[in-house]
Amino acid sequence: MINPAKIEEIAKQISSNMPQGVKNLADTFEAKTKQAIQNKLAEMDFVSREEFDVQSQVLIRTREKLVELEAKVALLEQQLSTDKQSEQPE
Structure with missing residues (x-):
């Protein structure tokens, strides 16, 4: 398996050995992106x-x-239905 710490170390070494112009170009590219x-x-x-x-x-x-x-509507409908049934003549 690849060790992430080792990759980070290699990336730092490469970055530190780059010419300043390349670093500036990379920074500019990153900012514009x-x-x-x-x-x-x-x-x-x-x-x-x-x-x-x-x-x-x-x-x-x-x-x-x-x-x-x-x-509430269901309760009111139920009450209305009950009231109508109790009002119907027998």
């Missing part, structure tokens, strides 16, 4: 994790309220 990715993600109209969590909580409360209202 990050910026391009951030710009594209911003264009994709994603919601933040915080907004997602808030909306999830709103949905949970809405579902709970719906269940309560459904139970």
Whole structure:
């Protein structure tokens, strides 16, 4: 198996022995790549994790309220049905 610590050590050795110009080019490339990715993600109209969590909580409360209202409607329908049956002439 490959030892991750050994790979990291080799990568550091290679990096430290690179000419400064190559290091600058790599840093510039990394910065521009990050910026391009951030710009594209911003264009994709994603919601933040915080907004997602808030909306999830709103949905949970809405579902709970719906269940309560459904139970109330069922109870009222049952009462209405019972009242109609008791009002019918025999």
